[in-house]
Amino acid sequence: MSDAKNLDIVLEYARSIVEGKKVAGQEIIQACQRFLDDLENPEYEFRTKDPEFVIQIIERTFVHDKGEALDGTPLRGKPFLLEPWQKFIIYNLLGFWKAGTNERRYKEAFIFIPRKNGKTRFVAALAWALALLSRKSGATIYITAHALKQSKQAFEFILFNLKRMGEEDNFRILNNNQEHSISGDLGDGSIYIEALAANPDRQDSLNCNIAIADELHAYTRPKQYNIIKEAMKAYTNKLMIGITTAGDDMTSFCYQRLQYCKKVLDGTARDETYFVFISKADEDEKGNVDYTNPVQHEKANPNYGVTIRPEDILNDALQAQNDPQQRKDFLAKSLNVYTSAMNAYFDIHEFRLSDRKYNWTLEELAKLPINWYGGADLAKLHDLTAAALYGEYQDVGIIISHAWFPVVAATAKAEEDGIPLFGWMDDGWLTMTNSAVTNIAEVVEWFKRMKRMGFRIKQIGFDRKFSHDFFRGAKKAGFKLIDEPQYFWRKSQGFRRIEQKAKLGKLYYLHSDAFEYCVQNVHGIEKTDGLIQYEKIDENRRIDIFDASVFACVRYLEDTDQAKAQSEWLKGGDSA
Template sequence: MDLSEAKNLDVVMEYAKSIVEGRKIAGRELVQACRRFLRDLKKPEYDFRTKDAEFVIGIIERTFVHDKGEALDGTPLRGKPFLLEPWQKFIIYNLLGFFKAGTEERRYKEAFIFIPRKNGKTRLVAALAWALALLSRRSGATIYITAHALKQSKQAFEFILFNIKRMGEEESFRILNNNQEHSITGEMGDGSIYIEALAANPDRQDSLNCNIAIADELHAYTKPKQYNIIKEAMKAFTNKLMIGITTAGDDMSSFCYQRLQYCKKILDGTAPDEAYFVFIAKADQDERGNVDYTEPVQHEKANPNYGVTIRPEDILNDALQAQNDPQQRKDFLAKSLNIYTSAMLAYFDIHEFRASDREHKWTLKELTSLPIIWYGGADMAKMHDLTAAALYGEYQDIAVVITHAWFPIVAAAAKADEDGIPLFGWQDDGWLTMTNTPVTNHAEVVNWFVEMRRSGFKIKQIGFDRKFSAEFFRDAKNAGFRLIDEPQFFWRKSQGFRRIEQKAKSGKLYYLHSEAYEYCVQNVRGVEKTDDMIQYEKVDEKKRIDLFDASVFACVRFIEDTDKGKSTNEWLKGGE
């Protein structure tokens, strides 16, 4: 370990140790990140060098000043040195300190920085872009600052411009800042730099080539391709670095949320990824997703700048307002405590479903041995979209939902990109089958029910809307299934909806940990009607609820059949 002139190393080490030892308040994921750092310092496969990290910290603190803001005591900050906090130095030391042993190749190629609003995120993005450009100038540094909206990436760009002008170096660079381009170009003698602010446009592919990119506000990205197209632009460089930095959002089916879950697995050690740096600052949640949001300890856990740019009394006041005004609560949880919430229109709390599902562990084989009568449901696509099937049964008051989906492979790539549906991930996990036809192949859905019956599931009835598929009705009937027409009337579907809802809330719903089913549940928007009935639909046209819909059809069959007083034991023995 090279410790020469490492004046910030003590700050970084104390930051990490104080969190691991519990002397400094931090959330679960931040404790894991600090443990990872201290553990990796001892790994022989890495050299730890301080030179580049010290260079970047020095550049930022010596050349950048604040353009706006006030200290906690009200002192104006404009023109005051932009001094980095220990957590920011910790991030920089991680990104630039680890090298593959005996080489000049840095360990980290990608980073995920997850911090709440008002923790200086945008200013940090700008300062990092400037300093990293100077650090990698000999490689002809090309830095992109991207965001879903150009307005957001321009905020960081304008902060860099403010400091260049303050330094009196405006004439040393070619600066374009107009409706067409927002860029800074400079020749440095021993190298060059280029910094550009961009909107994350997946259609701009061919012209992109960079070694470092900072993707801001990842939660607003509507397509994975907005991120991936920038990442792909780095392939010509060895010491490339893709930094995603964001606050929580309200779409749990989004690219950002899925990336958050992956990064949590990295910290847990269940998804090893040695090239990915993860810094997650958020409040701690219980197993049902709840957080004590009025507790100052949780405020401090979530906000690394607590007591610096985050005023304790202000965030406590916001928490009390969120407690008294439910309309404010989701925004407070997402933006101040970094807790992902369901969309405002979403009916279900997905944490209730997940908590219930975690209580049960049956495998498919184990379920076939239980004395359960199963009821099927099918939601058939009209042409080339998601088709879903489900089985519903109950055992000792526990509702079990088994689902599967199909999608025509010729349309899968386009839909996965356009609508942000993780179809290929579902395929890898076994929740979905890609059909080799341009439109939905209803025979494959029938075959799934046949295979489930052959493996031991006693399927008594299948409910589906007959007008969408005469072929499915014919083939399923020929296969020996009893088909019940389930028209799409909300007053019929309400009973299935309510039963699934009640089972989830009471911890008695099990859906075999299907992420595809969770995705659909999160996209359900419910409208309360008279007599406790509910009418539901998709929260957004680009979302899908088909697997949930199929489970509702199956549940309706269960309710209506068992309410008629038919004997379960008689049917299991082969009678009607």
């Protein structure tokens, strides 16, 4: 390790964060602890040659193309020197090998950092250096983004440095409306770098060993990422790097990937091939951020004091405090905290905080001395179908939900609309019906199964449109069915009840990710007299599980109100 000029910098970075000498958010602390632990792990060998090669290639051959230092000094033409956090990432990606093999440990990476931390130029320099490192394998590297304009920024930075070095004549460069690529034969190997838009419809024939997917938060479909990842199956030492800033869609592929990576860091999900670097402000249990606190600004931004001017970000924070319409953008772009979509009605953090207070199992709920009310939202042909039970115990509203989707259409819909259907199936929240259209008999069977478990189901509310099969099956099974037409003035009472319970911390939905997904897609329109009309925020989203829960809650409210009214009437009659 005597030639490892940057190893001490990386070790100091990790240790100073773990020991609390350097300010960092919770996830960066976990990443640094993971690194230090892995240095002692006999499953891996730690080799410094490749990370040193990449760092030195970047710092010796690349310069800035624009920008200013904090004191206003122009940076154009100045050496592109990496910060300790960037060297830490490179050392992790390239330093660990499976013991006794020539196979690198990490095959995939998730790098999550706010805007203006030098992300795009770091991506470009890393792509160039990785191409040179893997040239003997015939390096093929794709830089992708949702929009070609974004991936071209990295490509143009590489091109700028090639021209400055006077090397452009040694490579074949295509930079036109059809293609943006750099290729060349280096004697002992070759390289090919191309900038692409993440368009899965035109990328089925791709083949690469390294890919960098930029701005993951803008990806509208998982396939935009997965099609690139699939392109590197022929390589042992492949590397798929996703790098992004937070967004405002908490049902997106990027957000789901963020949640998975958090589980990797805290040890609840084991994935030894996935490197994770999440730089963001810390949130409290309600999802709130002390966004005017400079400590949180530094936690979120690894380039704080380098490319991030402390006084500028503090000024932006104060503007966000005084102008609420600026707040979501500041949280997402400057502090890297995901926010709900602008037109989403609910704050999902309120639901999660309430749900985490309770931990009844399905078996325990079945034994509670309460009545349950059902709701069903049935698809016309081949879409999401949902059912739910609603009951209250000790003033806690309890929602038990399940969903169905025809397996024939599942893959296409999961890709097109970004619905995590297969994840829900794995977690038990959804059943794939083995048919081209939804099998309504399975919905009826779910209610029957819940009844056999011990749930006393008094009524089931449903919209009779597209529900003839359900009506016949449920009626035959002995359930009392109540027609629930889609009138907003009827559904408002169930909506408000669920909203109230969540805000009071008295709502439990068995930690269902599927229910949370639907809650985040609800857009509400306030009407007169406290009524509300709700719909999904976008045509490609789903709210069916929430809708079924509202139907069930309406049945609870109306039946218990009628029971109370009848009881009061009888008492009055007795006294007479």
